[in-house]
Amino acid sequence: MTRVFSGIQPTGHLTLGNYLGAMRRWAEADQYRAESLFCVVDLHALTMDHDPARVRRLSRQTATLLLASGLDPDVCTVFLQSHVDEHTRLSYLLECVASDGEMRRMIQYKEKAAKERERGRSVRLSLLTYPVLMAADILAYGANEVPVGEDQAQHVELTRDLAVRFNQRYGHTFVVPRATLPPVGARVMNLQEPTRKMGKSDDSGAGVVYLLDEPDVVRKKVLRAVTDSGREVVYDREERPGVANLLDVLAACTGGNPESLADVYDSYGSLKKDTAEAVVEALRPLQARHRELCADPAYVEGVLRDGAEKARAVARPTVDTAYRAIGLLPPVAEPSLSAAR
Ligand code: TRP
Numbered sequence: 657m658t659r660v661f662s663g664i665q666p667t668g669h670l671t672l673g674n675y676l677g678a679m680r681r682w683a684e685a686d687q688y689r690a691e692s693l694f695c696v697v698d699l700h701a702l703t704m705d706h707d708p709a710r711v712r713r714l715s716r717q718t719a720t721l722l723l724a725s726g727l728d729p730d731v732c733t734v735f736l737q738s739h740v741d742e743h744t745r746l747s748y749l750l751e752c753v754a755s756d757g758e759m760r761r762m763i764q765y766k767e768k769a770a771k772e773r774e775r776g777r778s779v780r781l782s783l784l785t786y787p788v789l790m791a792a793d794i795l796a797y798g799a800n801e802v803p804v805g806e807d808q809a810q811h812v813e814l815t816r817d818l819a820v821r822f823n824q825r826y827g828h829t830f831v832v833p834r835a836t837l838p839p840v841g842a843r844v845m846n847l848q849e850p851t852r853k854m855g856k857s858d859d860s861g862a863g864v865v866y867l868l869d870e871p872d873v874v875r876k877k878v879l880r881a882v883t884d885s886g887r888e889v890v891y892d893r894e895e896r897p898g899v900a901n902l903l904d905v906l907a908a909c910t911g912g913n914p915e916s917l918a919d920v921y922d923s924y925g926s927l928k929k930d931t932a933e934a935v936v937e938a939l940r941p942l943q944a945r946h947r948e949l950c951a952d953p954a955y956v957e958g959v960l961r962d963g964a965e966k967a968r969a970v971a972r973p974t975v976d977t978a979y980r981a982i983g984l985l986p987p988v989a990e991p992s993l994s995a996a997r
């Protein structure tokens with residue numbers, strides 16, 4: 657059976673981009689067609705300057721929103737990365753397989769490290785090794801499919817390289833996974849800068865619809881979206897990225913097709929108005945469910961506890977196998993204990 661693993665970092669409030677680009681498909685399709693694990697990768701949130709209280713808050717919120725989006729803990733596994741030791745155990749072994757040069761070539765590392773240095777901050781070593789931890793996340797579970805955004809494709813490529821190299825050197829241990837990228841229309845762009853993706857770590861929230869934004873805030877952001885010069889509504893991602901983004905969002909929320917929706921509208925104003933309402937309606941059930949879950953923190957904690965236990969049971973044997981394969985002796989049970997049996 658296909659196994660799906662994906663991770664989401666608790667480094668910002670989740671956005672409409674996370675939902676339409678990833679979470680909705682996990683909830684509506686992936687969890688039913690494959691054995692799926694969805695992980696709030698809290699360890700990854702420590703690779704840049706961080707505030708412990710914020711990481712705690714966002715980890716809880718991210719897990720709660722995953723459940724609110726429709727992930728069913730009876731069908732898939734939802735858990736926090738730091739609750740399962742196998743991730744860091746395996747990460748170290750993979751550090752012994754990865755090379756320093758390989759890590760320094762990672763585009764995201766280069767960009768983020770440059771930014772940190774520009775700000776006069778030191779770069780955490782974990783920022784450099786982060787893709788190895790991500791590889792461990794994936795390989796520990798024997799996942800074949802890894803749904804991620806375009807920006808993570810290089811890290812999944814690295815994961816494949818490490819899996820193949822480990823298997824060649826130490827014997828077959830890991831499934832070689834592949835990235836599954838979202839379809840083009842599922843890529844939601846920033847409403848103020850429609851050539852840039854709607855990311856949760858964006859500095860300004862004006863172009864970003866957060867999943868927990870109140871309906872009036874959502875309306876305001878969509879109505880103020882940057883559109884293109886020109887008047888008629890056409891679907892052209894290259895020439896009219898602002899309007900195309902609105903059409904994509906409207907289509908994603910209503911189940912329509914962006915090209916045929918373009919024919920329906922004769923002004924940007926009416927397109928924005930309908931898109932705003934469509935987004936409000938798409939978020940309504942998710943927000944209602946989120947409120948219910950927040951009222952029952954013990955339930956969410958229970959889900960995460962059970963999730964971690966299920967995840968550990970899957971990861972443990974693979975990581976133990978890797979420990980043996982690479983040359984580490986198994987711990988031997990105390991003689992008195994085995995004799996007593
Ligand atoms: N690095 C990913 C991101 O920034 C998050 C992530 C961590 C992840 N571990 C993963 C995604 C494993 C998929 C699989 O989005």
